[in-house]
Amino acid sequence: MIEHIQSIQLAAEFSVGDRVAGTVGMGGLATALTVVMVAGIKEPKKGKIRKKLEPNQAAVLGVAAGTCYMTAGSIWTVGGALSDGFAQIFTNGGFGTAGMGAVSLILGAVLYFREMRPGAMAFTGVLAAGVWAQAGGIWGLPQALVLTGVHAAGMA
Structure with missing residues (x-):
């Protein structure tokens, strides 16, 4: 019993706290995911x-990056503006x-049935992240999963 308590104390001394990757922040995570997308898309x-x-990995990465863009704010609001502009094409009454x-x-x-190059899939994923977050309901599930994972890893 005493050995067990001592091992817990030793583990507490060597723990890194609640931050797995140090202080990243949503802006840093958005930047890192963008670099991964650009590097991973290039031949x-x-x-x-x-x-x-x-292509499927690029789509998932695009959704994760798009979610981080919306949360990070600052220059990353461009992703949300793209999603808004795309959504207005269909919601302004023309259809x-x-x-x-x-x-x-x-x-x-489009993401499920259309096979595109990784760059187009990543861009569609970024668009989808903004639209799905605004739609709510079951469409908000990807955003909830990304944000829960980021917070659980201590990156935000």
Whole structure:
């Protein structure tokens, strides 16, 4: 019993606190995810060992980055403005009565059924993150998952 208590005390002395990756912040995380997207989308040079994102990985990374853009604010509000502009195409009455749920369905269908290059998938993921966050309901689930994971890792 005493050995168990001593091991707990030793573990507490060597713990890094609630921050797994140090102080990152949402702006830093948005920047890092953008760098990963750009680096992962670019074609590897011949003879070089490099990883390239698959289209599905790029879409997931785009949704995660888009969520971080909206949360970070500052220069990252551009992602939210793109999502708003895209959504207004469908919700301004030109297509009849269409809400954010309809735009979410459109983006979900494009991401699921259309096979695109990783760059286009990442861009669509960023658009989807903003639209899904505004639509709420089940469409808010990706945002909730990303934010919960970021907070659980102590990055924000």
